[in-house]
Amino acid sequence: MHRATRGGVRVLGHGDTPALERLLATDPVANVSVSATIRARRSAGPGKGRNGAVVLGIDGDNGLLAACWTGSNIIPVGATPAQGELFGVAVGAMRRRVASIYGDAEAVLEIFDATGWTGARDVRADQPLMAITQASGVQPLAGARLSRSGDFPRVEQASAAMFTEELGFSPYAQGAGQYRERVRGLINAGHSIIAVDPETSEIMFKAEFGAVSPEVVQVQGVWVRPSHRGRGLAGPGMAAVVERGLQLAPTVSLYVNSYNTAAIRTYERVGFTQVGTFATILF
Structure with a gap:
């Protein structure tokens, strides 16, 4: 080298x-x-x-x-x-x-x-890096809360579904034990947020704080269950995530694929603004 x-x-x-x-x-x-x-x-x-x-x-x-x-x-x-x-x-x-x-x-x-x-699997050359430093003007989703240890099975299921949908392959392909420990660690750290459908007990919205410092928390894994999409959950869900994130650090951030215009509009409505541009190369 x-x-x-x-x-x-x-x-x-x-x-x-x-x-x-x-x-x-x-x-x-x-x-x-x-x-x-x-x-x-x-x-x-x-x-x-x-x-x-x-x-x-x-x-x-x-x-x-x-x-x-x-x-x-x-x-x-x-x-x-x-x-x-x-x-x-x-x-x-x-x-x-x-x-x-x-x-x-x-x-x-x-x-x-x-x-x-x-042999890169995907090149995502344009990913707006977004941040918010104050509570959202959108009303937080009622019932959104931190995941608890007893939620692990359904949080794991929702997380794996989001991972597969986003990346095109199962997270278990890279080691099931390691992936489960990652999910369990987020729950134990208080970095996993969910909202549960009161009728079916299924997770209908979830997100995690993938990285946390005294200055910034970075949101990852934002997901709405497919059967619940189109019901206006994403904005209020993200407002709840921001509310919790600002208890940990003065800035909440995330990055998103530029082609995901619906997500970008949601984040902007919540109050996020673009502060940079990321890229991701996946192998």
């Missing part, structure tokens, strides 16, 4: 943690996923094991200029397109198996191009 980039990219160590935290703080909305992970790990240093996640860095005269989380997902932090290209060369030389590259659109697309990787 070092040779491939002619020394332009290095692996960060524990001593780089303060510098990485300062870089993450320059855009807390875009960087919330990495911020939450680094906060949990309490270090910018490499993870355990041969395939443990690492953070790559590019330095300038005044210290760390850009970084790139490199694990099962590749996530650039503060990278320009040129720096994204360097990270792509470095990641390609590492020959890692990854699930996705996501983050700032320009950097992500440059990383992908520079890796030389082929």
Whole structure:
């Protein structure tokens, strides 16, 4: 990797943690996923094991200029397109198996191009990054609440249905145990929100906080049961999600595919505004 980039990219160590935290703080909305992970790990240093996640860095005269989380997902932090290209060369030389590259659109697309990787399952080049910092003017959905441990079976079912619909394959294909632990962890952390149909006891709306930092929560997994679509649940449901999210951090964010115009209109009606553009490469 070092040779491939002619020394332009290095692996960060524990001593780089303060510098990485300062870089993450320059855009807390875009960087919330990495911020939450680094906060949990309490270090910018490499993870355990041969395939443990690492953070790559590019330095300038005044210290760390850009970084790139490199694990099962590749996530650039503060990278320009040129720096994204360097990270792509470095990641390609590492020959890692990854699930996705996501983050700032320009950097992500440059990383992908520079890796030389082929066979991407999907390239989502335009995903508005949206945020809200105050309660929605839409009335929150009555009955929306945090999931409880007893809700796990139906939350798992709804989450798997949403995953399959969104990505085109079952989440269990990548490891059923790992997926179930992810769902259970969101419930236990108080990061899973549901609304249940009082007649059928089925989950009719759900969403999760996929990443949480003191500054930002990022909403993921927004889903309305197909049989309940067209009933006006999405806007009030998201208003309830915002209400809960603002109890955890001053900003609630999400990103959405640009072709999902109905979802974008709903988010705008709730009060979200676009603050950036993401891209996601799925493998």
